[in-house]
Amino acid sequence: MASYIPYTGEERQAMLKAVGLDSIDQLYDVVPESVRVKDLDLPEGMSELEVGRVMADMAEKDKIFRSIFRGAGAYRHFIPAIVKTVTSKEEFLTAYTPYQAEISQGVLQSIFEYQTQMCELTGMDVSNASVYDGASAAAEAVFMCQERKKSAVVFSGAVNPQVLRVVKTYCESRQVPVTVIPPKGTATDLEALKAAIADDTAAVYVQSPNYYGVIEDMDAVVEAAHAKKAKVIMGCNPIALGLLKTPGEYGADIAVGEGQPLGMPLAFGGPYLGFMTCKQAMMRKLPGRIVGETADHDGNRAYVLTLQAREQHIRREKASSNICSNQALCAMTASVYLAAMGPKGLRQAAESSAAHAHYLADQIAPLGFGRKDPDQPFFHEFLTECPMDPDELCKKLEPYGILGGLPVDGGILWCCTECNDKADIDRLVAALKEVCGK
Amino acid sequence: MKLLFERSRPGRGMDLLPPCDVPAVSFDAALLRDSAPRLPEIAEVDLGRHYTELAKQTHGVNDGFYPLGSCTMKYNPRVDEETASLPGFTQIHPLQPLDTVQGCLEVLWKSEQLLTEITGMDAVTYQPAAGAHGEYTGLLLIRCYHQSRGDTARTKIIVPDSAHGTNPASATMAGFKVVSVPSNEMGGVDLDALRAAVGPDTAGLMLTNPNTVGLFDPNILEITQIIHDAGGLCYYDGANLNAIMGHVRPGDMGFDCVHVNLHKTFATPHGGGGPGSGPVGCKDFLAPFLPSPRVKKAGDSYEFFDPEQSMGKVRSFYGNFLVVVKALTYILSLGKEGIPAASAGAVLNANYLMKKLAGHYDMSFNTLCMHEFVMTLEKLAHDTGVTAMDVAKRLLDFGMHPPTMYFPLIVHEALMVEPTETESPETLDEAAEVFLKILEEAKSDPESLHHAPHDCAIGRPDEVTAARNPILRYDFGA
Numbered sequence: 001m002a003s004y005i006p007y008t009g010e011e012r013q014a015m016l017k018a019v020g021l022d023s024i025d026q027l028y029d030v031v032p033e034s035v036r037v038k039d040l041d042l043p044e045g046m047s048e049l050e051v052g053r054v055m056a057d058m059a060e061k062d063k064i065f066r067s068i069f070r071g072a073g074a075y076r077h078f079i080p081a082i083v084k085t086v087t088s089k090e091e092f093l094t095a096y097t098p099y100q101a102e103i104s105q106g107v108l109q110s111i112f113e114y115q116t117q118m119c120e121l122t123g124m125d126v127s128n129a130s131v132y133d134g135a136s137a138a139a140e141a142v143f144m145c146q147e148r149k150k151s152a153v154v155f156s157g158a159v160n161p162q163v164l165r166v167v168k169t170y171c172e173s174r175q176v177p178v179t180v181i182p183p184k185g186t187a188t189d190l191e192a193l194k195a196a197i198a199d200d201t202a203a204v205y206v207q208s209p210n211y212y213g214v215i216e217d218m219d220a221v222v223e224a225a226h227a228k229k230a231k232v233i234m235g236c237n238p239i240a241l242g243l244l245k246t247p248g249e250y251g252a253d254i255a256v257g258e259g260q261p262l263g264m265p266l267a268f269g270g271p272y273l274g275f276m277t278c279k280q281a282m283m284r285k286l287p288g289r290i291v292g293e294t295a296d297h298d299g300n301r302a303y304v305l306t307l308q309a310r311e312q313h314i315r316r317e318k319a320s321s322n323i324c325s326n327q328a329l330c331a332m333t334a335s336v337y338l339a340a341m342g343p344k345g346l347r348q349a350a351e352s353s354a355a356h357a358h359y360l361a362d363q364i365a366p367l368g369f370g371r372k373d374p375d376q377p378f379f380h381e382f383l384t385e386c387p388m389d390p391d392e393l394c395k396k397l398e399p400y401g402i403l404g405g406l407p408v409d410g411g412i413l414w415c416c417t418e419c420n421d422k423a424d425i426d427r428l429v430a431a432l433k434e435v436c437g438k
Numbered sequence: 439m440k441l442l443f444e445r446s447r448p449g450r451g452m453d454l455l456p457p458c459d460v461p462a463v464s465f466d467a468a469l470l471r472d473s474a475p476r477l478p479e480i481a482e483v484d485l486g487r488h489y490t491e492l493a494k495q496t497h498g499v500n501d502g503f504y505p506l507g508s509c510t511m512k513y514n515p516r517v518d519e520e521t522a523s524l525p526g527f528t529q530i531h532p533l534q535p536l537d538t539v540q541g542c543l544e545v546l547w548k549s550e551q552l553l554t555e556i557t558g559m560d561a562v563t564y565q566p567a568a569g570a571h572g573e574y575t576g577l578l579l580i581r582c583y584h585q586s587r588g589d590t591a592r593t594k595i596i597v598p599d600s601a602h603g604t605n606p607a608s609a610t611m612a613g614f615k616v617v618s619v620p621s622n623e624m625g626g627v628d629l630d631a632l633r634a635a636v637g638p639d640t641a642g643l644m645l646t647n648p649n650t651v652g653l654f655d656p657n658i659l660e661i662t663q664i665i666h667d668a669g670g671l672c673y674y675d676g677a678n679l680n681a682i683m684g685h686v687r688p689g690d691m692g693f694d695c696v697h698v699n700l701h702k703t704f705a706t707p708h709g710g711g712g713p714g715s716g717p718v719g720c721k722d723f724l725a726p727f728l729p730s731p732r733v734k735k736a737g738d739s740y741e742f743f744d745p746e747q748s749m750g751k752v753r754s755f756y757g758n759f760l761v762v763v764k765a766l767t768y769i770l771s772l773g774k775e776g777i778p779a780a781s782a783g784a785v786l787n788a789n790y791l792m793k794k795l796a797g798h799y800d801m802s803f804n805t806l807c808m809h810e811f812v813m814t815l816e817k818l819a820h821d822t823g824v825t826a827m828d829v830a831k832r833l834l835d836f837g838m839h840p841p842t843m844y845f846p847l848i849v850h851e852a853l854m855v856e857p858t859e860t861e862s863p864e865t866l867d868e869a870a871e872v873f874l875k876i877l878e879e880a881k882s883d884p885e886s887l888h889h890a891p892h893d894c895a896i897g898r899p900d901e902v903t904a905a906r907n908p909i910l911r912y913d914f915g916a
Contacts, residue, residue, distance in 0.1 A: 003772050003775075003776040003779045003780045003783065003859065004512070004513050004515060004705070004780070004859070004860045005779065005780065005783040005859050005860065006860065006861070006862040007862055007863060011863060012783075012786065014863075015786055015787075015790045015863055016786065018790060018793060019786070019789045019790055019793050019806075020793075021789075024782045024786065027782060027785045027786060027789065027806065027808075028654075028682075028685050028686070028782075028785075029806075030653075030654045030656050030806070031654060031656075031682075031685065031686045032656065032658070032659055034659075035659065035686050035687075035690040035691055036685060036686055037684055037685055037686060037687060037690075037778070040555065040556075040684045040774055040777065040778060041555050041774075042552060042555055042556070042684075042769075042773055042774040042777060043770070043773050043774065044773045044774055044775070045770075045771055045772050045773025045774065045775055045776040046770055046771055046773065048517045048771070051517060051521070051767055051770050051771045052517060052520065052521065054770060055521035055524065055763070055766070055767055055770075056521070056524060056526075058526075058541040058544050058545055058548075059521075059524040059525070059526025059527050059541050060526055060541065061526070061540040061541035061544065062526045062527070062530050062538065062539055062540065062541035062542055063530075063534070063538035063539075064525055064526060064529045064530070065529075065531070065534075065538075068531060070531055070533060070534075072533055073532075073533075073754060073755075074531055074532050074533065074755070076529075076531070078454065078455065080452065080454050082452075082482060082485060082486060085486070086486070086489040088519075089489065089490075089493045090498050090499075090500045091493040091494070091496040091497070091498040091500075091501060092492075092493060092496060092498070092709065092710055093498065093514070093519075093707045093709060094498035094499040094500055094514050094707045094708065095496050095497060095498040095499075095708065095709070095710045096504070096506055096509050096511060096708045096710070096711070096839075097708070097710065097711040098710060098711065099506075100497070100830075100834065100839065100840060101896070101898075101899050102831065102834050102891050102894040102895065102896055102897070102898065102899075103495075103496075103497040103834050103839065103894055103895075104495075104496060104497065104710075105439065105492075105495040105496075105895050105896060106491075106492035106493055106494065106495035106496035107492070107496045107710040107711075109439060109441065109492055109495075110489075110492055110710075111710075112441070112910075112911070112912070113441060113442045113443070113912070115910055115911050116441075116443065116911040116912040117475070117477060119911045120475035120476050120477060121475050121477075123471070125911075126910050126911070127910070127911065129711070130712070132567035132568065132571060132753055133567065133753050133754050134754065135751070135753060135754040136567070136571075136752070136753055160754075162751065162754035162755065163754065165730075165750055165751040166750070166751045166752060166753060166754060168750055169578070169729075169749055169750030169751055169752055170611075170752075172749075172750070173577075173578055173581055173611070173612045173613040174611070174613050175613060215465075215469055241471070241475070242474075242475070243465075243470060243471065244465075244469055244470060244471060245468070245469055245470060245471050245472075246471050249471060249472060258754070265528040265529060266528070266529060266530055266531045266532065267527065267528050267530070267759055267760050268527065268530045268531075268532050268539065268542045268755070268756065268759040268760075269532030269754065269755025269756050269757070269759050270567070270713070270753075270755060270756070270757055270758040270759045270760065270761075271567070271712075271713035271758040271759075271760060271761060272754070272758075283908065283910070289711060290908075290910060291910070292904040292905070292908050292909055292910050293904070293909040293910075294899050294900045294901065294903050294904035294909075295899065295900055295903070296896040296897035296898060296899050296900070297889075297897050297898060297900070298897055300896050300897070302896045302899040302900075303899075304899045304901050304904050306901065306904040306905050306908060306910075307905055307908060308905070309905070311603075312570070312603040312604050312606075312607035313602075313603035313604075313845075314603070315603075315607070316603050316606040316607060316616075317606035317607060317609060317610045317616040318610070319603070319607040319610070321607070321611070322570040322571075322573065322574060322604050322607035322608040322610075322611050323568070323570055323571075324568065324569060324570045324603075324604050325567075325568035325569060325570070325701065325708070325711060325712040325713075325714040326568070326711055326712045327567070327709075327711075327712045327713045328709050328710040328711030328712045328713075329707075329709030329710060329711075329712065329713060330709075330712070330713055332709075332710070335442075336485070336489065338477050339442050339477065339478045339480055339485055339488075340452055340454065340480075340482070340485060341452075341454065341477070342450075342451040342452070342477050342478065342479045342480070343474040343475055343476070343477045343479070344451060344474075344479075345451060345452065345454050345455060346475070346477060347474065348455050348458075349455060351458060351462060351463070352455060352458045354463045354465075355458050355460050355461065355462050355463050356458075356460055358460075358461075358463050359460035359461065377465065377466065377469060391535075394535065395535070398535075398538070403531060403534060406533055418455055418458075421456070421459055422459040422460050425460075
């Protein structure tokens with residue numbers, strides 16, 4: 001039986017005696033007899049060898065695809081070896097939130113570095129230390145924009161549906177009205193969006209590249225929202241920001257996104273990373289931990305958790321958010337990833353992802369997988385027609401070790417990253433020809 | 439210590455990606471960013487050393503005793519890290535066809551079965567990513583339940599004044615008003631105050647038991663009955679579950695839903711502030727409102743399904759999945775005997791250390807404690823000027839992480855000590871000696887303690903300036 005208790009039964013008796021007790025049961029005398037557990041229905045404990053085997057057997061039941069052409073919110077990018085080396089260090093792995101700055105300078109400095117990198121990436125002024133994921137980041141951003149007479153939020157229907165579902169859940173309980181503008185083809189319906197922005201609109205949320213991979217006309221979105229004094233929340237893909245125009249350059253007020261592409265494995269959906277950055281004016285509305293620079297009494301540079309007057313442990317029911325634990329180690333993962341890639345490497349990943357996606361689009365168009373809305377600019381995802389049932393198609397690709405694009409709206413949402421090189425794509429194209437009988 | 443950006447030299451970097459083997463895309467210039475992000479340009483060796491240096495200035499569980507009250511900083515078993523690194527878990531896309539993710543679904547399903555047994559609940563969701571996220575999800579369950587019955591007048595959540603700050607903050611996020619009830623002289627819920635607080639507007643109660651002073655509330659069955667009689671539901675904050683696993687279950691105490699912190703009770707590492715995992719358990723009557731999707735077993739295989747009246751989603755996909763893998767490994771390792779033994783060990787260790795300190799330091803309550811105890815340094819501060827903060831900071835010089843300071847709010851000059859079960863009596867003996875030595879120092883040289891720590895990387899940082907003139911990112915200059 002493992003319990004990771006370091007001492008023996010005899011030692012335990014000695015400790016009990018020191019406390020003035022005879023048996024462990026006496027520790028629980030205060031618990032009403034009627035509700036004490038008589039028989040806990042759990043399996044017998046296991047040795048390390050056994051539990052390792054049991055878990056490995058479970059992992060074996062999952063299929064690892066050699067080629068993945070599916071994104072839709074979770075992306076397989078290359079992860080530099082140093083990322084895992086750093087984030088596996090036990091000091092970082094096993095520390096709690098850095099409440100005691102004097103013995104936490106390492107983790108605090110790394111968060112400060114992360115905040116700087118996310119500001120650089122998004123072109124914004126301030127970053128927090130992370131939230132749970134891209135979807136909860138979007139929801140928290142909506143709450144940041146709430147004002148006394150401006151509460152409603154307008155969403156483009158071309159955003160990731162998972163994000164939309166989470167935001168709706170969050171907004172329902174706070175009675176924040178959410179209007180979703182159905183997309184026009186694969187892009188935001190700008191006219192309808194503009195028409196929906198009213199005097200009580202607190203924020204407009206648009207994702208670019210959007211769910212279908214299309215690079216949106218953010219200039220038009222920002223102009224329409226700001227004309228009604230509504231804030232703009234832009235959902236972004238952090239890899240794309242190595243290349244594409246930033247939320248800061250567009251004039252957005254808040255940038256949020258899913259940080260998973262920055263060095264985190266697919267991992268069946270988590271742990272991932274929600275990033276949030278904003279303009280200076282909204283700094284004190286940001287939720288969650290924020291690290292700031294200061295000095296100790298000798299003038300040494302030092303880092304601390306700061307602006308805590310926003311937070312739950314100080315403000316309780318008046319806090320800007322309830323968040324306590326965030327995704328610190330994932331933020332560090334992103335930071336190490338960005339440092340390893342550097343500005344050139346990140347741009348290369350972005351360019352390579354886009355180039356391979358465009359190459360794939362060209363290759364499969366003649367096979368009956370024509371792009372819907374072929375005139376819209378796209379980054380590394382695109383929606384196509386499908387000459388057969390999309391689920392059936394993907395099923396038939398499985399024996400080739402290929403995870404095809406995601407079946408969406410009767411078509412297929414394809415994705416490429418730098419991991420899908422030309423040979424990989426050519427294998428897919430050959431397989432599609434066989435599967436479709438061409 | 440230099441920042442990443444101060445180590446950067448133009449043109450340096452790593453050789454990570456091959457040249458692109460397909461034609462480049464020429465995007466319209468209006469779609470491109472004007473200038474590259476100022477990310478560091480660093481060689482691998484320097485990047486590696488940078489983080490090794492940062493690691494040396496970070497105190498983890500393996501660096502020494504970490505009795506941070508309410509945080510359950512127990513040892514994080516290595517095998518849990520290994521199982522969570524299996525490619526069959528890490529390389530799986532969350533939107534793969536269900537027949538290709540049967541192992542992942544089995545992890546979620548098995549974990550649900552085990553956690554329902556430990557908490558006395560009927561169903562569990564693993565979607566919440568942290569404890570506060572779990573609280574929020576649990577409160578939405580309560581909200582959905584009342585709304586489904588057309589009982590819209592229930593707008594208030596009762597929270598004891600000893601509660602964690604996340605409780606009232608979560609209640610606000612979930613759209614409730616917070617009613618604070620005072621504690622009794624034993625730190626428990628004041629029954630008369632509770633009876634006076636409930637009514638037709640009561641949606642529910644949030645409670646942790648043992649409470650934040652480390653005591654099990656013996657009136658627990660009466661407390662949950664008062665809430666139920668008033669038509670409210672009872673929410674169990676699992677922050678202190680490590681005291682009672684396998685001995686008494688929230689479900690049997692009258693709670694209707696519960697969140698558990700896998701990163702506390704179930705030994706998954708906290709990562710310097712996350713990722714955690716805050717699964718929520720509930721009784722059958724609340725299960726239809728759980729977040730979507732849930733996992734069910736159909737014959738020999740596993741499937742997702744949407745609960746019929748689901749609240750929606752609180753996070754994309756299925757939660758912090760790899761954290762669940764670690765917790766499952768832990769629970770399977772401990773099993774039927776190990777789970778209650780771990781809690782009993784945590785309670786024994788707390789009482790052992792408390793006994794060593796009692797008579798020297800004032801305890802907020804002089805009775806057997808559960809998994810943690812709270813000292814009050816009010817008298818010490820009055821007599822010597824040495825505060826809980828001073829003692830905590832001096833502990834740093836001895837390689838020990840301090841207890842939680844100034845919490846719960848109902849105890850003055852509080853230090854909340856939670857040793858956990860994974861510490862040996864030698865560690866506890868040594869910690870007690872350090873505490874007693876500091877007490878001597880407080881009497882002989884209080885001035886020195888105001889300036890502690892003396893041997894850390896930095897002295898006490900100026901937090902006031904940090905908040906008044908926030909510097910939240912590196913300044914690259916012109």
